[in-house]
Amino acid sequence: MTGTTTVGTLSAMRRFRFPVLLAVVALVAAACWKPALVSTYAVTVHSDIVYGQGEVDGGGTLEDLHLDLYVPTVPGQSQFPLVVAIHGGGFTGGSKTNGNIVSWAQGFASRGYIVASINYRLAGDDPIASARVAPIWSLVGGAS
Secondary structure, three states, X not given: OOOOOOHHHHHHHHHHHHHHHHHHXXXXXXXXXXXXXXXXXXXXXXXXXXXXXXXEOOOOEEXXXXXXXXXXXXXXXXXXXXXXXXXXXXXOOOOOOOHHHHHHHHHHHOOOOEEEEEOXXXXXXXXXXXXXXXXXXXXXXXXX
């Protein structure tokens, strides 16, 4: 059957794309910088950078979404691999300023990674799914 693709083939292609993407990202990161194995660098923290907005209170109210950026201080170096730290809490609690997240972010940054530690909307904020997320949200049983 030329010109057609089975569902199984599409599924296999999707499973194959993710590891390949990760490998490419790892190679690019490795090409631009080799992080240290132990804490080596001073770290500068840029707090409460707005990275987006999300609708809360059941709709109609926008809330800024913030991140803290942990940047190693390395003279002459301008490119670093990025790690995104997302706190736990099951969407009911937690913060980018939790002690374990701050410690973890400081540790990675002191080894030569940039770390973006983010906050996200919590269930108690009565968030509304964005247009990008709404189709996925409805597929997993969320409200439409």
